Amino acid sequence: WLKWLAALAVAQLQDLRRVSRSGLATDMAPKKSEKKADAGKVAKAVKSSVSRKVKKVRTKVRFYTPKTLTKARDPKYPRKSVESRGDKLDKYRIIQCPVTTESAMKKIEEINTLVFLVDINATKPKIKEAIRQLYDVQCAKVNTLIRPDGRKKAYVHLTPDYDALDVANRIGII
Numbered sequence: 001w002l003k004w005l006a007a008l009a010v011a012q013l014q015d016l017r018r019v020s021r022s023g024l025a026t027d028m029a030p031k032k033s034e035k036k037a038d039a040g041k042v043a044k045a046v047k048s049s050v051s052r053k054v055k056k057v058r059t060k061v062r063f064y065t066p067k068t069l070t071k072a073r074d075p076k077y078p079r080k081s082v083e084s085r086g087d088k089l090d091k092y093r094i095i096q097c098p099v100t101t102e103s104a105m106k107k108i109e110e111i112n113t114l115v116f117l118v119d120i121n122a123t124k125p126k127i128k129e130a131i132r133q134l135y136d137v138q139c140a141k142v143n144t145l146i147r148p149d150g151r152k153k154a155y156v157h158l159t160p161d162y163d164a165l166d167v168a169n170r171i172g173i174i
Contacts, residue, residue, distance in 0.1 A: 006042040013038050091130040095120045098173050099153065105174070107155070112164045114156045120146070127154050135171065137162040 079161040096117045098104075104115040118127055124142045131139050132133045158164050 002046050006039070009042045010038045011043070013041075015113060045172040073154070089121060089126065091133045094119050095125055095134060098168075101172050103174070108164045108168050112158050112162075113168060114158065114164050116154045116156065116158055118144070118152050118154045120150070120152050122152065122154075124154075127156070131156050135167055137167055143167055 029080040099113040099115040132169045138159045140159045
């Protein structure tokens with residue numbers, strides 16, 4: 001079996017040499033010196049022991065994936081065509097409309113309080129700031145509640161310096 005393997009290896013080496021020398025396979029017989037050199041190489045390979053890959057000894061229970069090269073992102077085009085507007089909840093979006101019911105009018109006249117429907121995501125400080133910017137008045141306190149229909153109502157108590165009736169006239173409620 002070993003002789004057959006050696007003969008096969010010699011034949012393959014000769015074919016490769018023929019092709020590599022001329023670029024094409026020729027039917028020329030190899031020289032005797034080449035045969036001896038090839039036979040010597042094959043014999044040496046047959047006599048030497050076959051080396052096997054040594055298994056890596058694992059010292060830890062868990063298998064960690066090797067750390068490979070991670071490159072920084074280099075996008076070819078922007079993922080969003082338009083930049084975001086920034087703060088979507090501006091003063092005009094926060095304050096939607098004033099409430100003009102009888103109970104709201106009573107609050108305006110008696111306890112210096114304006115009542116507004118506001119955006120559901122608006123917070124008390126944002127409502128306070130929006131009222132200050134839109135109507136040029138200072139708020140003492142803001143109370144909010146969410147109505148059963150899902151809209152948010154804000155009770156804006158004004159400071160004693162400002163009169164809710166005057167502001168209501170300016171807005172056009174009364």
